[in-house]
Amino acid sequence: MGRKSIAEIRREEFATAAFEVLSLHGMKGTTLQRVAEHTGVSKASVLHYFPNKQNLIESAMRRANATLRKEAVAFMALASTPWERFYAIIEANFSPTTFRAEVAHGWIAMCAEVPHNPQFQRLQNAIYHRLHSNLLSAFKQTGIGDDAAEEVSHTVSLLIDGLWMRCGLQIGGLNREDAMAQIESVITRTFSNDAERQAAQSKMSALAGAFTANRG
Amino acid sequence: MGRKSIAEIRREEFATAAFEVLSLHGMKGTTLQRVAEHTGVSKASVLHYFPNKQNLIESAMRRANATLRKEAVAFMALASTPWERFYAIIEANFSPTTFRAEVAHGWIAMCAEVPHNPQFQRLQNAIYHRLHSNLLSAFKQTGIGDDAAEEVSHTVSLLIDGLWMRCGLQIGGLNREDAMAQIESVITRTFSNDAERQAAQSKMSALAGAFTANRG
DNA sequence: CAGTTTATTGACCTGCGGGTCAGTAAATTT
DNA sequence: AAATTTACTGACCCGCAGGTCAATAAACTG
Numbered sequence: 293m294g295r296k297s298i299a300e301i302r303r304e305e306f307a308t309a310a311f312e313v314l315s316l317h318g319m320k321g322t323t324l325q326r327v328a329e330h331t332g333v334s335k336a337s338v339l340h341y342f343p344n345k346q347n348l349i350e351s352a353m354r355r356a357n358a359t360l361r362k363e364a365v366a367f368m369a370l371a372s373t374p375w376e377r378f379y380a381i382i383e384a385n386f387s388p389t390t391f392r393a394e395v396a397h398g399w400i401a402m403c404a405e406v407p408h409n410p411q412f413q414r415l416q417n418a419i420y421h422r423l424h425s426n427l428l429s430a431f432k433q434t435g436i437g438d439d440a441a442e443e444v445s446h447t448v449s450l451l452i453d454g455l456w457m458r459c460g461l462q463i464g465g466l467n468r469e470d471a472m473a474q475i476e477s478v479i480t481r482t483f484s485n486d487a488e489r490q491a492a493q494s495k496m497s498a499l500a501g502a503f504t505a506n507r508g
Numbered sequence: 509m510g511r512k513s514i515a516e517i518r519r520e521e522f523a524t525a526a527f528e529v530l531s532l533h534g535m536k537g538t539t540l541q542r543v544a545e546h547t548g549v550s551k552a553s554v555l556h557y558f559p560n561k562q563n564l565i566e567s568a569m570r571r572a573n574a575t576l577r578k579e580a581v582a583f584m585a586l587a588s589t590p591w592e593r594f595y596a597i598i599e600a601n602f603s604p605t606t607f608r609a610e611v612a613h614g615w616i617a618m619c620a621e622v623p624h625n626p627q628f629q630r631l632q633n634a635i636y637h638r639l640h641s642n643l644l645s646a647f648k649q650t651g652i653g654d655d656a657a658e659e660v661s662h663t664v665s666l667l668i669d670g671l672w673m674r675c676g677l678q679i680g681g682l683n684r685e686d687a688m689a690q691i692e693s694v695i696t697r698t699f700s701n702d703a704e705r706q707a708a709q710s711k712m713s714a715l716a717g718a719f720t721a722n723r724g
Numbered sequence: 725c726a727g728t729t730t731a732t733t734g735a736c737c738t739g740c741g742g743g744t745c746a747g748t749a750a751a752t753t754t
Numbered sequence: 755a756a757a758t759t760t761a762c763t764g765a766c767c768c769g770c771a772g773g774t775c776a777a778t779a780a781a782c783t784g
Contacts, residue, residue: 299760318624320536323741334763335742341761345742397623404620406677407613408534413677420679443693450670450690457669461622461629463636474666477659481698515730539771550733551772561772 303341303351305331310352315398319405322349350411353402357419360390368426370499374433375492381426382475383500385452386468396460423449436483444482451475519557519567521547526568531614535621538565566627569618573635576606584642586715590649591708597642598691599716601668602684612676639665652699660698667691 309331314322324345328335342348364384371380385391406412427448431441455471458464476493483489525547530538540561544551558564580600587596601607622628643664647657671687674680692709699705 302761318620321624324743325741333761336744336764337762339743340763393623397620400616401620403673403677404534404613404617407609408537416677417679420677446690447667447694450667450674451663452670453673454666454668454670457619457673458666461619461632461636463633474662478663478694518731540773541771549731552734552774553732555773556731556733 299341304355306338306341306348307351307355310348311356311398312394314349314352314401315394318397319401324348346409350409350415353398353412353415356395356398357415360384361422363387363390364426366503367496367500370503371496373488373492374430375489376496377430378427378434379493379496380500381423381430382472383496385423386455386471387500388468388504391456391459391468391471393459393462396456399456400460420449423452434483444479447478447482448475451478515557520571522554522557522564523567523571526564527572527614528610530565530568530617531610534613535617540564562625566625566631569614569628569631572611572614573631576600577638579603579606580642582719583712583716586719587712589704589708590646591705592712593646594643594650595709595712596716597639597646598688599712601639602671602687603716604684604720607672607675607684607687609675609678612672615672616676636665639668660695663694663698664691667694 306327310322310327313327313330317326324335324338327348328338331338338348342351364381367380367384367387368377371377402412403416406416424445427445428441431444432438434441436444451474455466455474458466459471464470479489522543526538526543529543529546533542540551540554543564544554547554554564558567580597583596583600583603584593587593618628619632622632640661643661644657647660648654650657652660667690671682671690674682675687680686695705
């Protein structure tokens with residue numbers, strides 16, 4: 293079971309290609325022609341696997357999201373304490389493989405479509421709620437109190453959104469280290485800079501580094 | 509001097525109309541036809557005042573930005589202390605007239621184009637730098653130290669970006685009060701909750717309220 | 725009032741992108 | 755090997771959006 297049909301594999305190829313084209317050329321520049329070229333087939337071939345362009349792009353976004361989620365789950369599995377879980381979330385959101393300008397472009401392009409596409413709206417909502425509930429459960433278990441946990445979760449998720457935005461707009465040559473430092477600065481101002489937290493941070497940082505290195 | 513020619517007035521009309529259409533229908537849905545309809549003229553008339561669509565939309569964004577900036581300057585003029593200046597910035601960024609989902613849609617639509625349009629890139633950069641330098645100068649004068657001021661300025665501008673994003677995506681039914689409360693929560697966690705700051709906040713809140721009420 | 729500029733428009737052209745379709749080649753099935 | 759399903763393609767159609775243009779109406783100028 294779980295064996296993928298050849299058609300399913302092809303669909304995934306096209307979906308990832310579509311996301312890449314979207315990242316490179318924006319929503320307007322993402323034509324069936326270009327997606328086809330990008331995979332070396334004809335336009336009609338793409339339509340053989342997808343009923344229409346909208347469906348293709350929706351699949352592309354779902355696929356991209358699934359990839360991110362997979363990595364996040366892998367990181368999460370390496371964490372055993374609340375603070376480690378928190379830093380697992382951070383590492384996942386700023387993983388070198390995903391926190392890149394091109395990916396951010398794709399993401400922002402989708403955000404711009406959210407008001408006119410219920411599918412995108414649902415996806416965006418799901419992404420947001422997953423992030424929030426992950427953050428919340430981690431913070432709650434640090435023992436800072438439920439209300440504080442709620443507040444900090446909101447703050448962190450807002451910061452993440454802002455940082456991705458800025459990554460896409462390429463403001464201030466933001467890289468992943470800067471981004472994580474920003475989050476860390478807020479966390480440090482909020483919580484006392486205890487040793488346990490610092491240990492969790494460096495542990496997850498090292499694990500994440502090893503994890504991504506194993507695949508390059 | 510400063511007298512506007514009738515043609516200039518017309519151009520502004522079309523530009524604001526274009527921004528409204530952009531907010532309602534997104535970049536793809538913003539056609540010359542629709543902009544024309546929205547002002548009750550023919551498509552060709554729009555092209556009489558603008559060389560092409562791109563120029564029209566760029567003018568629309570510049571115009572929208574100019575409007576926001578005008579309001580920000582007005583708020584700023586009402587502030588006399590550093591903390592009042594800070595809250596003037598906040599009030600301006602979350603003014604009821606501007607912090608609305610439709611406006612956020614327009615803004616996000618522009619952000620999505622930034623990678624493919626140098627004009628938008630420049631505009632976005634200008635907006636960001638103005639916000640940052642305003643925040644920075646206000647924070648520096650509160651006497652928290654230059655390094656801390658830099659850090660907090662970054663944090664606040666990131667939060668503002670994130671909040672506008674979330675406003676556009678309409679996640680969690682975010683309204684302007686929630687947004688400002690989020691910022692306040694971070695500020696409170698960072699600084700001691702002194703009376704001077706609280707006074708500044710309520711003063712600017714009242715002034716901003718009076719200011720906007722005077723024009724409805 | 726004659727002449728000139730300006731405003732506005734409908735008709736038209738062009739290119740392009742989404743989507744259909746019938747046909748061909750390749751793979752699978754029986 | 756024959757039949758049938760699947761993969762892929764070029765040719766074609768349609769609609770639409772951007773942009774041009776010539777014509778008309780209105781405003782301004784001397």
